[in-house]
Amino acid sequence: MKAIVVHEYGGPEVLKFEEYPDPVPGRGEVLVRVAAASVNPIDYKRRAGLTKDFYPLQFPGLIGVDMSGTAVAVGPGVEAFTAGDQVFAMADNTYAELCVVKADVLADIPEGFDLIEAAALPLVTTTGNQLLSATGIKAGQTVMVVGAAGNVGRSAVFTAKERGATVTAGF
DSSP states (O other): OEEEEESSSOSGGGEEEEEOOOOOOOTTEEEEEEEEOOOOHHHHHHHHTTTTTTSOOOSSEEOOOEEEEEEEEEOTTOOSOOTTOEEEEEOSOOSBSEEEEEGGGOEEOOTTOOHHHHTTSHHHHHHHHHHHHTTTOOTTOEEEEETTTSHHHHHHHHHHHHTTOEEEEEO
16 A cells, blocks of 8 residues: 655655555454544654654654545454444554554544545544543533643533533624
8 A cells, every 4th residue: 555654753854755555454443444534733743753652653654543434344243333334533653555443533524514624634633532531621611621622621511511501702
């Protein structure tokens, strides 16, 4: 398969579009043909070596955490997905034509939702939810979300409202 491969830490010049071995799904995993992968701050930080103490790359390696695509094959023990399903997830090694994803973090793309737009959701949605979940916000409390117009902020607003909080949104 073709992938964006990193052979050493550095700037954008270390990203190489080249052949890379096809991944194979193991137990509880799904092989996905990637339609789109979004670019997040964690990606450039990994590429630059800024996360090597806690999230290192093995060279040659792949980066990318968000993806959408079509399931190609499922590993043993996977019952929730079949080949042909359109899916999205936060995963590893998404800057490639194929990506293996744990089935328990994979989600179906709702009918009519664009595959490319779906790839922009996993990390930002998870981040906004985690930020609000860590605060212990409860029904009846008021929360101010600064940056509510961005994707992380919108996710935080949604999480707070789901918990029954009153939300004041700053843009």
